[in-house]
Structures are given as C-alpha cells and as structure tokens.
C-alpha cells in the first residue's frame with residue numbers, strides 16, 4: 001500500500017479491477033486531490049511534434065493566419081516559436097532551457113533513434129518506450145519508479161499477459177512488435193537486473209492500456225498521452241468524482257463532487273456523457289477492458305441513454321431512413337444497441353445512432369465533416385423527435401459546428417450557436433461552472449464576442465444593441481465567468497489561468513467604471529442573452 005498525504009492506493013471497490021486510488025480526507029468540489037509536477041512521462045502526438053514544445057507542452061500556432069489571429073488576441077501561441085532539435089529534426093522545443101532539461105532527462109536516449117531521414121515518425125508508445133529504456137538503463141536497469149509501470153494492469157508484473165493475449169491475440173502481437181522495435185531503436189540495451197526486450201514489450205503493453213490523454217485548454221487541442229503511477233492508480237468510472245487537468249506540464253486531479261475520506265477516487269478515461277453502449281465500446285477499443293463501474297452495472301437506464309420519444313413513435317420518414325442506415329452501418333450496429341420494445345425498433349435506433357456518432361467522430365466514417373454535414377445530422381437527431389439537445393452526440397456535434405464557425409471566420413454564427421451551448425447544453429452535461437469543458441467553451445465565447453465588438457462587425461453590434469444586448473457587457477460577462485471559475489479548476493497560475501488573468505487585468509486597467517457596476521450590467525443583460533440563446537434555430541443557422 002503506497003500513500004501520499006491526500007490519497008492512498010489499495011484494492012478497488014470495483015470487483016476485478018485491481019488497485020484503486022482512495023481519498024485520505026474529505027474533499028469539496030474544486031479541491032485539489034492530487035498534483036504531480038510532471039507525469040512520469042508525457043509524449044506528444046505525431047501531429048504535434050512540429051508545433052509543440054516537447055518539454056513544456058506549449059503549442060505554437062504555425063499556420064500564419066492562426067498565428068496572426070492568436071497574436072492579435074494576446075494568446076501565447078501567437079508568440080511562441082518552436083525549433084526542431086538540430087540532431088533529430090523531429091522533436092521541437094520553445095527555448096534552450098526546455099531543450100536542455102529535456103535532453104538531460106530523456107531526449108538524449110531517443111535523439112539518434114529518431115534522426116535517420118528515411119525513418120518514419122515513430123508512434124508515441126514507441127518513442128516513450130525508447131526513452132524509458134534509456135532512463136532505466138542509466139539507472140542500471142533497476143526496478144525503481146519506472147518499473148512501477150509494470151505493476152499496472154494488464155501486465156501486472158507479468159501475471160496478466162497471458163489473459164490479455166487470450167482476449168486480444170492480434171493486439172498483443174502488435175504491441176509486442178512495437179516493443180521489439182523500441183528495444184531495437186534503443187540500441188538493444190543491456191540491463192543487469194532485467195531482460196530489456198521483455199521490459200520493452202511490457203512497457204508498450206502497459207502504456208497502451210493505461211495512458212491518459214493530454215490536451216491544451218487554451219485552444220482545446222489534443223496534445224498527446226501521459227502516464228503517472230499515482231494518477232494512473234485511479235480507476236475509471238462513468239460517474240467520476242474527479243477530473244484530470246493538464247496544466248502543461250503539471251497534472252492534477254480535481255474533485256468535481258464532494259468526496260468523503262475513505263471513498264474511492266474515480267476519474268474518467270473517456271467521455272462519460274455518451275450512452276452506455278458507446279462508453280463500453282470506447283473503453284474496450286482504447287483501454288481494452290469492460291467497464292464494471294457502478295453506473296455501467298445498472299446498464300442503459302440513465303438520462304444519457306434515454307430518447308425523447310419511444311422508438312415506436314418514429315415517423316414513417318425516419319423509419320425509412322433508419323432502415324437505409326441500418327445497411328450502411330451494418331457492421332457497427334451492435335455498438336449502438338439501446339434496449340427497445342422489439343428488435344426492429346432496436347435496430348432502427350442503433351442505425352440512427354450509428355449515423356449520428358459516425359459524423360461526430362466516435363466512429364470514423366466521416367472525417368472532418370463540413371458544417372452542412374453536421375447540420376444535416378443534427379436535423380436528423382432533432383427532427384426525428386428522438387434526441388434532446390443534451391443527448392449525445394448532439395452536444396458534440398454542436399461543439400464541432402461552433403469550432404468550424406470560428407475556424408471559418410464566421411463569429412456571428414459562432415456567437416449564436418455558442419449562446420445555445422452556454423445556456424442550454426453544457427449546464428445539462430456538467431452542472432459545475434468550473435468544469436474544464438465549460439471553462440474552455442466560455443473562454444472561446446469571450447474571444448468570439450471580442451471579435452464581434454470590433455469595427456468589422458459594427459452592423460451586428462448595432463443590431464444587438466438595439467435589441468437591448470450590449471456586446472461589450474456580454475464580453476465582460478464571459479470573461480468574468482472564466483476568471484471567477486478558473487481558480488477552482490486550472491488555477492490562475494496555470495498556462496490557461498495566466499492568459500485569462502492577464503486578459504482580465506489588461507481589460508480592467510482600461511475601464512473607468514467599478515467592477516461591481518459592470519457586474520450589475522452583466523446581470524441586467526444576461527436574461528436578454530438567454531432569450532437569444534433559446535431562440536437560436538441551429539438547423540437554419
């Protein structure tokens with residue numbers, strides 16, 4: 001049993017899940033449950049190698065338009081420059097200081113392996129394993145902190161490999177191949193106390209099964225994967241009580257609900273706003289286990305699973321469509337199973353869900369859908385009468401559409417859709433105003449409104465003003481919302497918090513009325529904004 005002041009590791013309350021993380025004290029929502037200065041390892045996605053510092057994980061906008069936009073808004077990615085290591089030309093850093101820290105700790109073990117020009121970019125699990133082997137060899141192959149990776153499931157000190165292979169033969173062969181490649185690239189290191197090739201294979205297996213996702217809150221970008229023995233001791237629950245925050249490079253677990261001393265601490269490995277069958281399949285596909293959390297034990301009887309009307313009431317138009325889609329998604333139907341009164345109804349629901357989730361990206365049929373494709377899918381969900389706005393994948397589709405409007409330079413559409421998301425969708429999914437997804441969306445809304453306050457959008461600004469909505473006050477509303485709530489999640493000393501705090505300070509330095517007066521004005525304008533949100537017709541935006 002290992003112990004730090006706030007949490008301890010012992011047998012999980014989920015039968016068959018091995019160890020878990022437990023609270024050693026009471027926590028309130030927003031409390032820090034666990035913090036690590038940097039995960040044991042953190043590895044960038046192949047797509048992020050050229051634009052993100054591999055040590056501090058700050059991303060630089062490399063596209064000139066994105067860079068100019070970011071700089072004009074004072075965002076760090078408009079100013080950060082990353083340069084590739086002159087040795088391998090693959091891994092980038094934003095400063096000499098980051099580069100030298102990375103070199104000492106890990107890059108010296110991979111630089112040569114990555115350097116050959118004709119070598120393709122290596123996958124994240126292979127790169128991290130090369131470095132882990134190097135770090136371990138430097139430590140004379142001792143089973144120290146790095147080797148704790150091997151105590152995790154499914155490897156579990158070697159006990160679990162056979163069982164894993166039994167369930168996933170082909171997958172284990174693939175992981176072993178990656179492990180072998182990493183061992184070769186690492187120069188077949190000799191270790192006094194360990195068979196380094198076997199260790200390499202075990203590292204890959206446990207990295208693939210236990211990694212957590214790293215993302216940047218400022219631009220809502222997926223950065224890569226990480227592993228840390230304390231954080232990864234937390235099991236998954238579809239009704240979690242903490243959330244993982246990556247403050248580049250600090251990693252935190254924050255309570256999202258009250259947690260009592262002795263209670264098990266559960267994080268989420270995947271999006272838990274999805275229905276039961278989607279969650280189960282995603283965990284199986286990406287983490288290779290079947291979720292046994294208390295919520296999943298109760299099956300598909302939660303609001304995230306329910307539809308607005310019973311499937312028997314589906315109109316003939318949507319029955320015909322569902323029957324057509326059942327053919328298109330035949331191979332995927334079982335992933336979208338929802339209980340219904342009869343088999344035909346069940347199949348139709350599964351087919352409509354398969355179509356909707358394929359566009360939202362859960363099934364990768366449609367890559368980078370256009371606004372028109374997203375709207376057509378939203379129309380199917382809403383007009384069929386089955387979905388409400390808070391039932392997935394409708395929220396996810398709305399978020400995708402919102403990002404596309406921003407990327408396509410259409411701030412007015414983004415504003416109206418963003419209002420709907422802010423008032424009608426996200427609070428239903430995440431009740432806490434400080435929840436990361438809400439802060440990220442609200443921050444995006446503040447930047448959208450800031451753009452709308454500019455001279456190029458004067459007509460829109462004037463029209464809204466005539467309707468009683470002063471966009472400058474709305475801007476303060478979103479900015480204050482993020483600034484008030486960021487300390488409970490990211491903290492104002494995080495990369496995200498610093499940008500929010502600097503923006504807040506700069507803006508407040510330029511106004512000559514008292515903050516309380518601005519807050520009164522926000523209170524007065526907010527109901528009108530909510531009316532706008534409730535009248536937005538997303539389908540005809």
Ligand SMILES: C[S@@+](CC[C@H](N)C(=O)[O-])C[C@H]1O[C@@H](n2cnc3c(N)ncnc32)[C@H](O)[C@@H]1O
Pocket residue numbers: 012014016017018019020151152153154209210232233234235236237287288289290291292293
């Ligand atoms: C990051 S580790 C968590 C620590 C792990 N329990 C251990 O003892 O090594 C993830 C593994 O824990 C188990 N696990 C986590 N959450 C689970 C859940 N909700 N249901 C069943 N098993 C779970 C699975 O074996 C999974 O591969």
